[in-house]
Amino acid sequence: MATQVLGSVDGDRILERQRIANIALAGLIAIGLGQLADLVTFVHMISAGGLATEANPVVHQLAGSVGLSTLLLIKLALIPFLALVFVALARMRSTWLAASVVTLATLAGLFGALTNVLTVA
Numbered sequence: 001m002a003t004q005v006l007g008s009v010d011g012d013r014i015l016e017r018q019r020i021a022n023i024a025l026a027g028l029i030a031i032g033l034g035q036l037a038d039l040v041t042f043v044h045m046i047s048a049g050g051l052a053t054e055a056n057p058v059v060h061q062l063a064g065s066v067g068l069s070t071l072l073l074i075k076l077a078l079i080p081f082l083a084l085v086f087v088a089l090a091r092m093r094s095t096w097l098a099a100s101v102v103t104l105a106t107l108a109g110l111f112g113a114l115t116n117v118l119t120v121a
Contacts, residue, residue: 024090027102028083034109035079041116042075053119056112 045053051068054060063071082105089098 024087027086027090027098030102030106031082031086031109032079034106034113035075035082036109038109038112038116039072039075039079041113041120043072045116045120048120055115055119 042054046068051060051063054063059071062074066074082101086098086101086105089101
């Protein structure tokens, strides 16, 4: 009987790990899609109207100082960086901070994409 209880506990642990892995995967996908949407719409906006169409003064200043190609590389590198921050926080069991990174990174990317689309429209 003790082996059945132990087997049940092991099964519960496996299910819990699978659930956590699914949540983490969803977070990574959300970060990636939000930031990628911003990047794609940014490229379209810049190609349609030039750098002057960028409303974010930080991005505009950065593009002026490092160049457009470097800015695109920075925006692209931001995706795996944010994903790594999320994973590191999740592994440290900082659930609230990890969820905050997913939420802020996703919303920032989607907001950027929305403003880029509205600028071109």
